[in-house]
Amino acid sequence: MLKKIIGIGITGIVVLVTIALLFSNNSIEDPEPFVKGDVIMPTKVSRPGCKETDRCYVPSLIVIEKGKQVTWVNEDSAFHSITSGFYDEPTDLFDSGHLDPFESYTLTFDETGTYDYFCTLHPWMKGQVIVE
Numbered sequence: 001m002l003k004k005i006i007g008i009g010i011t012g013i014v015v016l017v018t019i020a021l022l023f024s025n026n027s028i029e030d031p032e033p034f035v036k037g038d039v040i041m042p043t044k045v046s047r048p049g050c051k052e053t054d055r056c057y058v059p060s061l062i063v064i065e066k067g068k069q070v071t072w073v074n075e076d077s078a079f080h081s082i083t084s085g086f087y088d089e090p091t092d093l094f095d096s097g098h099l100d101p102f103e104s105y106t107l108t109f110d111e112t113g114t115y116d117y118f119c120t121l122h123p124w125m126k127g128q129v130i131v132e
């Protein structure tokens with residue numbers, strides 16, 4: 001009788017430890033999904049200072065081969081956009097709309113050329129993609 005109770009007790013502990021290990025492993029194997037960007041919008045670019053240090057979009061100039069993609073990631077806590085053209089002269093080639101913090105936007109460039117873009121919310125944020 002006593003052996004049986006001890007046996008059940010040990011089995012219970014083993015089961016509990018196994019469950020605990022399964023849960024802890026899951027949290028290690030399942031990190032937050034995070035997209036690695038080619039161009040980052042770093043923190044605090046919603047203030048004009050980033051223009052002076054050329055850190056509104058990092059890098060503000062990216063050169064890629066024809067047919068390749070560029071992914072932008074908003075690492076700031078404010079909304080930003082990737083919109084073709086210039087603030088006072090937008091074009092309708094592409095527009096990400098307002099990107100939430102940590103949201104990303106990916107574009108494929110199938111034609112060579114120089115693509116200027118800006119942020120519709122912050123006139124000082126400018127970038128350029130050159131497709132060769």
Ligand SMILES: [Cu+2]
Nearest residue numbers: 080119121122
């Ligand atoms: Cu912005």
